[in-house]
Amino acid sequence: MSTRTTGGSMASGRARGPSSGRSAGDATDEGAPTWVGASGASEVLLGEFVEDLARAAAGAALDPSSLLGYTAQGRTAADNGVPLTAVVDLYLTAARRAWHDLPVVRDAADITQLRSIGGEVLGAVDDAVAAVCEGYSQSRPKAARVEEALRREFVDDLLVGTSDPASLIERAPSLGLRLDGTHVVLVVQGSRRFVDGRAVVRDLEASLLARAAAHPDEPDLLVATKNGQLVCVLPVPDATVGHRLDPIVAQIVARLSQEVTLHWRLAVSRPRSGATGVQVCFEEARAALEMSQRLGLEEPVVRAEDLLVYQVLARDREPLRELLRTVLLPLERARGGAAPLLQTLRIYLGTGGIAVHTAHQMHLSVRAVTYRLKRIRQLTGRDPADPEDRYVLETAMRGALVLGWPARPL
Template sequence: MSAGHDTVAQVVDDHDARSRPGVPGSRDHSIASAAAVVRLTPMARTRRAPSTPEHGVNPFADVADMASRDAHGVPGDLLEGYLEELDEVSTTGRPLRPDQLRARREVGTRAAERGVSLHGVIDLHLSATWLAWRSLSGVRQATGADAVRAAGEAVFKAADVAVTAIAEGYEEAQRWAVRQEESFRREFVDDLLDGRNLGQLAERAERFGLRLAGSNVVAAVRSTRPVVDGGEVARAVETSLGLRVDFRDVLVTTKDGLLICVTPDARPDVPDEFVRQVGAALGPDTTWRVGLGRAHSGPGGVVRSFEQARYALDLAERLGLPGRLHKAVDLLVYQVLLRDSAALQDLVSVVLQPLRTARGGPEPLLETLAAYFANGHVAAACARELHLGVRTVTYRLQRVAELTGYSVDDPAQALSLQVAVLGAKLLDWPG
């Protein structure tokens, strides 16, 4: 409000310069100076201030209604006590008391709760300030330019701190509302992905733009860089994804350190775009994978898809599968193997146990077998992946056949070897 103080001083100085010697300052001169202040404020250029009240009439009877109209319909009851506070300040020159500032903060809080914009409630108070100016006791009773200057400075300072208090109350109410919304959202996400309170989830989901009656899929990201709720990565992915796809019925959130995306099965473009945005947000130096669950319907379907996405991540990491995106539907064969872990252990023991006797241990031979099968039984491609010579690869494969009796050249024996190698990874053999 420093500009306002300078304006008051300039108006009063101009008034003094125009006053004739020997003619004392009068009440009319004071009111004229105050009116000049009003004319210099931007709002007053096109609006007419109320007339000076007659004796015995409430000077602020119509100011609240006029200020409300001037502020485009912001409720005038938000001014409760403000004009009386300004009137007191104009007379005493003292700043607003702590209890009066608390009242302004409460007004800011109420305005936020009622959906009034911060701009609107501030406009209401500033309009009321200039509309009530000529009716303030300190201005009406002023007997000279110095008195007008003192009243103006006190009133402008009071309006300044009042508006600041209103903004503080408004912002605090907004922060509280955001925290409440975040709390509701976190509780909903936990219930959704843990499978709790399924009977109420469908209704609650509508608040966050989800339709659980249909079929949904869940993508889950795990990375070496921590992903937290509301963190930089989560915000960047959510914002970028929203700019590139229709974001209706899509939820981006976090759970147990994973970045989660829930999307309708009918939107096959969303998971692929989600993967692209995750890569952009995490950068090239971060190791990360995405597990994609299968589509399931209903509130419980999201839980099942999330569990499958998480399981796909676990399998991809244990098996060292290449690529970023790992779909649960493509990993069903591994689940079949793990369902009979006893039989899998027997297979690994029977087929691969002899490799323990190899010089250097079984690991180099297991690594060669895994790369050989992953590269379509092509020794040259296997050699390139392992940075070995082709002769080294063929020697290791021959050594496997000598130790185990299983050859990669025999289709049936090669299948047993391949399943046994997968089982070794799943069971962390020989560790």
């Protein structure tokens, strides 16, 4: 739209505002809200637009103060989140409805006079809408910054647990999230930090939100970054945890796999309810990432429920160290140290106690495996083939993985 300058420059003059003693942020006389959401805008944003059209039809172009007032209305609309399309539609609809009621239109003598009046009115509409759009574009970057700051504050409060749960539940719908149900949190750790604005973060957020929009029966999700990690808060009704979770995990994995130079691992928490549950899920997923790294797991996707036994062992380190000193420390007396025998024990127990399979995985002969199992029995006094001894050895072996022994001293 062009901005006509008939009657003066938009940049000069004292803004009188296009409303009659009432700011654009006030409610209407009937108590209705100023904003009616994404589907439209309140008529309070029009100010004296209809009156200005009547003056324009009579030959008086919009003066600078009127144009500045419409610019202010555009800023107000942007600051309050009213879509620009809704604001423009409001002005054009008001102009169309007002046309037949303009006194000079009713009293026009002929078609030539109507054409002249129409030109003046359309010019005023053009100027007013252009001023509104200018104000909207001026304020939108500021509004976007405010919106992003509020979003970041909400994400921090939600994941760290520094805010009252009731406040979080109240703020969540503005971000398309509901916290009154059950959620799972996915956390991705990469060899490069995940930060807002990076292509992989933008792509994942856009694709996940597009998927959510395509399934209106499913609740919305939240994608964010925190401390260099990618976080997805996913509502999952109890009866459909796997049904909704698995496709989203697969979608994230597919996108991350396109980053050929990025090494990553994704952790999935167990489902929990409420705002506090989201914070617990976040910490659980992060702990699962840390534990999987400590255990040297090769799987790119880990589930917290699969690592519970290690988390339990890690909670009380001193009794765990005592268990290792009592059960496994004697393995250090073997030629070559404890590491080869501990690796043999881990694979042997993982194969269900089958020496042939253990030998195949370790690229050793069966005789070499049985010799190592014999040495384990001699040094520890416990037989891996005995159910009771096997339980003690396996518990100690898992504890060794948690503590990083024998690479790290007890």
